[in-house]
Amino acid sequence: MAPGPSSPASEKQTEKQDVRVQLNYRTLSVHQTIQPEIGVVPPKVAEPADALRSLDIHKIPVNDIFTRYSTSPTLGLETSAVNRLSKLGKNVIPPPPTVYYKKVLNYIFGGFNFLMWIAFIVTMISWRPLGGSDPSIFNFGVAMLLLFVIIVSATFYAVVDFHTSRIMNSIKSLISDDATVVRNGELQTIPVTDLVVGDLVKLQIGQRVPADVRIVDVSTDLRFDRSLLTGESDMIAGTVDMTSENALETRNIAFKSTFVAQGSCTGVVFAIGPNTVMGRIVAMSGEHKFKLTTVQKEVWFFTKIISGVALSLFILSMIVWAGWLRVHFPGFEDASGAIINALGCLTAFVPQGLPVCVALSLTIIAKRMAKRSILVKNLATIETLGCTSVLCSDKTGTLTLGQMTVQSFGFLDQQYDTSDTSEKFPGPDAIDPLLMVARLCNEAKYELRGDTRGINGNATDAAILRFTESLPVPSFSLSSDQLVNTYDNLFEIAFNSRNKWMMSIVREKGRTDVDPWMLVKGGPDVLFPACVKVLKADGVAVPMDNTVRKQIKDLQDSWSSQGRRVLALCRKPLAAVKMDLAANDIEEAMYDEVRDLTLVGLLGIHDPPRDNAKATIEVIRRAGVRVFMVTGDFALTAVAIAKQVGIVTQERIDNFTDMRTADFGKECIQLWAKPQDITPTEEDGIRAVVLTGDDIAQFGPDDWNRLIGKYTEIVFSRTTPEQKLLIVEQIKARGDNTVAVTGDGVNDGPALKASDVGVAMGSGSDVAKEAAAIVLLNNDISSIPVAIEMGRLVFDNLKKVILYLMPAGTYTEFATVFANVFLGMQLALSSYEQVCFSITNDVVMSVSLMYESAESDLMLRKPRNARRDRLTDWRFFIQIYLFIGLMMWPCAMSMWFYYMKLQGLGFRQVILVYNRWEDGYLGFSIDQLNQFVSTGQCVYYVTMVIMQYGGLLAVRNRRVSILNSSPLWGPRRNLVVVAGMMGTIVIAVTNLYGPGLERVFATTPIPARFWGIPFTFALGILTMDELRKLTVRTYPKSIVAKIAW
Secondary structure (H helix, E strand, O other), X not given: OOOOOOOOOOOOOOOOOOOOOOOOOOOOOOOOOOOOOOOOOOOOOOOHHHHHHOOOHHHOOHHHHHHHOOOOXXXXXXXXXXXXXXXXXXXXXXXXXXXXXXXHHHHHHOOOHHHHHXXXXXXHHHHOOOOOOOOOHHHHHHHHHHHHHHHHHHHHHHHHHHHHHHHHHHHHOOOOOEEEEEEOOEEEEEEHHHOOOOOEEEEXXXXXXXXXXXXXXXXXXXXXXXXXXXXXXXXXXXXXXXXXXXXXXXXXXXXXXXXXXXXXXXXXXXXOHHHOHHHHHHHHHOOOOOOOOHHHHHHHHHHHXXXXXXXXXXXXXXXXXXXXXXXXXXXXXXXXXXXXXXXXXXXXXXXXXXXXXXXXXXXXXXXXXXXXXXXXXXXXXXXXXXXXXXXXXXXXHHHEOOOOEEEEEEXXXXXXXXXXXXXXXXXXXXXXXXXXXXXXXXXXXXXXXXXXXXXXXXXXXXXXXXXXXXXXXXXXXXXXXXXXXXXXXXXXXXXXXXXXXXXXXXXXXXXXXXXXXXEEEEOHHHHHHHEEEEEOOOOOEEEOOHHHHXXXXXXXXXXXXXXXXXEEEEEEEOOOOOOOOOHHHHHHHHHHOOOOEEEEEEEXXXXXXXXXXXXXXXXXXXXXXXXXXXXXXXXXXXXHHHHHHOOOOOOOOEOHHHHHHXXXXXXXXXXXXOHHHOOOOHXXXXXXXXXXXXXXXXXXXXXXXXXXXXXXXXXXXXXXXXXXXXXXXXXXXXXXXXXXXXEOOHHHHHHHHHOOEEEEEOOOOHHXXXXXOEEEOOOOOOHHHHHHHHHHHHHHHHXXXXXXXXXXXXXXXXXXXXXXXXXXXXXXXXXXXXXXXXXXXXXXXXXXXXXXXXXOOHHHOOXXXXXXOOXXXXXXXXXXXXXXXXXXXXHHHHHHHHHHHHOOOOHHHOOOOHHHOOOOHHHOOHHHHHHHHHHHHHXXXXXXXXXXXXXXHHHOOOOOOHHHOXXXXXXXXXXXXXXXXHHHHHHHXXXXXXXXXXXXXXXXXXXXHHHHHHHHHHHHHHHHHHHHHHHHHHOOOOHHHHOOO
């Protein structure tokens, strides 16, 4: 066998003092926890600002920290102390207080309610004092109806808001934050909320600091991300000693809710929950400010336009009455009647169902998200995700399971598969140094999790740890556990995305007469240049010449092409390096020593793709979303996984040189005059390319244009966090792309935060989950297309709501006001019926549209351009005013004239009448004329109600025929539509036949024929829209298709 790992051959051995960088403390267990006496009122808590200024924990020596908090540097807290301290409260920061009166005011006056208040006020004025000595009960009834509508709307908004908040809070409670502590001398994982003051906490890279912690032990590369606290993105080094008198600036405190960006440390908890710095800042910050979602902004913009038009028309009608009708046609309308008639301008243009549907959509989304265990921090992200045009996905833990296993290991002349090892496996001589590097250069550790033994560490180190303990090699000179107990870890540099390696300096315990070993584990492409020798399977080291390098490189490429992550294990004896220097000096010296290494062997780690990854990527790509892989892994490994999951489908894969020399390069530069035009076209076909971090470092603007403008399948490999961030920013700057990023590691944090929508896995690092807008708690990547579909669906359904409400509401109702004011005709639809139709019939029917499921082609359409495509556009208004509306108002008006014709009043005897409509007109008494008007108004009202059946069924689909999307059966089944239709007809019957309504609002029953004829209108509207859809499907390039909504 080769010389044992504790006896470096042919190396000078010198006596050295055994110095460890990590601090060692005596066991101290003096428990002096002071508890408040029962019945004693605790002292008043200091003001947050005063408490921050009075912090002195950073000034106290380390040994005094353990004394102050009655804890031990080796045992931590005992169970009895934990039980006592836990009674003082949970480690939870209470949310900022809610100012309820502001919420109530928003419920009462928000949305279109402020217009309803205006209508209520002017109606009350028209009743009194303008109503004179005998005010009309009709005006008072309309005013009470408006007030009732305001109360119902405000109540609805409050209930929906409460329900949505409750659902969102329940989703957030699904995500668990854990902390690693030492209690009773054992390493334990506990919920963060169970932390108590005095707990000894272990923090590692990627973790969120669970409480305010005084640092007592650090790794030399410890860095914190305090951006959440300070707003500054620069990483802050962590130290044991005080660096500033200011507690907020010193570096020996780790504050709650900040992150360990690099390295590891141990600390003592000195503040929890509201007593932490973050808790005190929250207490000082006051109320949380409400932000509108994207769709809410669109609706609010639309609301302002509609409200402006409504108020303008109301004012215009009053001006026309005051300046023309009152002067030239005295007696036609008094002031009170003019106000009531003009009220239709306010109610006609107010799609009251729209804000109701917006509020309801948030609740529906929240429920669906909860069912899929998706944590959505802000519902606006769902709407944005629906616009996603590029998805940049991490590989490990996102597309793959993140469940790594060592599948193979090898040396220069021999390779082995772990599945072939058994109890009789002889084991080559080089297995001893391989095991030494694998076990001792490893950050993963076993810990107690309840009654089970688990591994605390990243997936790669955990896989290697399991590998070292599972090899059944009887010829080992030392077992895995014996190795750990035999060697002291003198110094360590943790793995990071920049170095792409980890280093441990170890020496045999009690042997100051032997040289320590430098053990290095990392990426082959990084460590190969630093190697001068390589071990053969028999333990003999041979020079690493060009032939040997090619041989070992071929082995790496072979494993990588199978989708395995390859790690190089190296070592060398440190003969002349002083270990009694300051920690930072040792770190600098160790960086210089990463040379003249001996390559011990290679490990091939397998991380299988998720079972549903390929199907998920296929669905996302069919939706017009380009999927790019952005990973820090080796190029061949990345491409292999990309092919397995469907990100890369082409046999030919370009590289950096191919991309630069391709024929389309100069052509695309000339064509792309604007950045938003840089996007692939259908004529470009599908092109694939793989690039490395070194390639990206050479990129110029033209290279980014070629890449983003011509390639559909892209794999970025060996990227740093800075390059991941750069990739996201460059993609966002071109093609009007909405970029979503998935990831789970610390390195993904900057890119997740910079993207339009960041998506993190629930099992990922705290850094990733904090930076992301969406967390997939069940780690199911198939939730991403579901969220994309929901984002598209809510926008699609809101468009349908507006399309349903506007033709009858603004067009058909306003036609009656226009005819009354400008054409001297009696009001064909009373103010009461206008208000009732807008706020009851329409609302009941429109709500059903929010329960519509996705159309069959929703995930086949191209993504919506969030910067250009608005909720409403010119195509939309063509559909409203030149198609549906142009059928509705003539049909409704024809029924008014038809009824008048049956009473002996022709067209010319109804239009341009003005003040001649009085007692004796054409031989009719005023009571008869009023009865004609009341019945005609009810005919008009019923016609609108029933016609909306056709309008509702027509807008349920943009392209698909109703024959393939019945509301009664099939995948588009929506029984709420049927319930809405039944509800609106019940409202109509109640208005016409309800006791008491005839006396107050002058409603009246209508002849039976006028209940039947409108159904033919509804069928005609539906049929015409079906013909339009058929034309669009049959002739997709026709003018009808181009103007289709």
